[in-house]
Amino acid sequence: MLPDYFLVIIRSVMAAFSLLIFTRVLGKKQISQLNFFEYVLGITVGSIAASMSTNLANRALAEYVGLITWVFLVLFLEVIAQKNRKLAKLITGEPIILIENGKIMEDRLAIARYSFDDLVEQLREKDVFSLSDVEFAVLETDGSLSVLKKSQVQPLTPKDLNLSTEYQGLSIELISEGQIIKQNLQQIEKDEEWLLGELKSRRISLEQVAYGAIDTSGRIYLDLYKDEGIKIIDASDYEGPN
Amino acid sequence: MKKDIALKALLYIIPAVTIIAFLVVLSSFGFIKGNLSAGKQIPATIDKLEELVMNEAWEEALQEKKKLQQNWDKLAPPIQISTTEENIKDFSRTLNALEGYLRGKEKGLSLAEVQIIRFSWQQLEN
Numbered sequence: 001m002l003p004d005y006f007l008v009i010i011r012s013v014m015a016a017f018s019l020l021i022f023t024r025v026l027g028k029k030q031i032s033q034l035n036f037f038e039y040v041l042g043i044t045v046g047s048i049a050a051s052m053s054t055n056l057a058n059r060a061l062a063e064y065v066g067l068i069t070w071v072f073l074v075l076f077l078e079v080i081a082q083k084n085r086k087l088a089k090l091i092t093g094e095p096i097i098l099i100e101n102g103k104i105m106e107d108r109l110a111i112a113r114y115s116f117d118d119l120v121e122q123l124r125e126k127d128v129f130s131l132s133d134v135e136f137a138v139l140e141t142d143g144s145l146s147v148l149k150k151s152q153v154q155p156l157t158p159k160d161l162n163l164s165t166e167y168q169g170l171s172i173e174l175i176s177e178g179q180i181i182k183q184n185l186q187q188i189e190k191d192e193e194w195l196l197g198e199l200k201s202r203r204i205s206l207e208q209v210a211y212g213a214i215d216t217s218g219r220i221y222l223d224l225y226k227d228e229g230i231k232i233i234d235a236s237d238y239e240g241p242n
Numbered sequence: 243m244k245k246d247i248a249l250k251a252l253l254y255i256i257p258a259v260t261i262i263a264f265l266v267v268l269s270s271f272g273f274i275k276g277n278l279s280a281g282k283q284i285p286a287t288i289d290k291l292e293e294l295v296m297n298e299a300w301e302e303a304l305q306e307k308k309k310l311q312q313n314w315d316k317l318a319p320p321i322q323i324s325t326t327e328e329n330i331k332d333f334s335r336t337l338n339a340l341e342g343y344l345r346g347k348e349k350g351l352s353l354a355e356v357q358i359i360r361f362s363w364q365q366l367e368n
Binding site: 056 | 257260261264265267268269315318319322323324325326327328330334
């Protein structure tokens with residue numbers, strides 16, 4: 001007979017790879033973006049996978065079928081929520097306005113089972129320390145608070161001063177760990193020869209570069225493996241592994 | 243372009259095949275039971291054991307039990323992944339108890355153990 005630990009290894013490998021596949025299928029929502037239902041579903045799926053991995057008293061097939069069922073249930077509800085707005089509201093709930101035109105809505109606080117302390121704490125997390133600065137505060141379905149400050153206390157932007165600004169898009173990665181990312185070079189309609197020329201003009205070889213990227217205005221950012229002229233500060237007072 | 247499409251298709255096919263392969267492995271008990279020679283012989287051996295115990299042919303019954311044990315030892319490792327630890331241990335425990343009753347020439351108790359072995363064999367799939 002096979003020893004228990006060998007069965008646990010086989011079942012764990014199956015559970016881990018399956019979870020990897022299922023989490024990719026379920027999308028890229030962060031924990032902070034999940035509503036309470038999705039959060040509980042996530043915990044349930046993880047618990048079933050853990051049980052499948054180490055609980056030899058249960059048949060692995062039954063637990064695996066349970067795992068697949070829960071994953072497809074989540075997927076099904078997500079698809080429904082995308083297609084039907086009414087059902088989406090039923091499944092995920094809807095945002096609640098807790099502060100409207102600077103006034104705290106006590107009845108809505110009660111509906112959300114929110115105390116004044118909860119509200120003030122979440123406002124502080126949003127860098128709002130005075131309730132008089134708030135025009136609107138909305139409790140989102142994932143439990144986070146969105147805050148619209150009064151126009152008098154909002155930061156000044158270039159638009160307020162009628163200043164024109166340059167377009168700023170995403171930087172494109174060109175070098176990673178000393179390797180040229182050819183696909184990205186093609187995207188910006190450049191070739192390796194051009195990149196090597198740019199490096200040569202800076203008297204840098206490709207092997208020296210840890211990371212390289214180009215922004216939308218054509219500026220190249222390079223980070224070298226050897227950080228010359230920089231005194232590295234060790235801020236840690238802990239000698240163990242990080 | 244064709245290479246890109248093939249690569250993208252592979253990225254969908256590999257996870258799907260992986261999940262299906264895991265499902266097949268975890269539900270392989272029925273296949274192993276029906277196709278491995280050790281698995282095919284076990285039901286007939288149980289029937290023969292019952293007959294030998296009924297006729298109180300203790301020496302032959304012990305030989306048949308030995309044969310059952312050998313088949314079980316071959317079958318247990320591949321089915322362990324698709325059944326529970328308890329089912330495997332129950333079957334092994336009952337086989338050991340049967341040997342004791344056969345040696346002690348206990349007809350009633352031996353018959354009871356043969357029935358439990360038959361039941362455990364059916365339960366392995368559940």
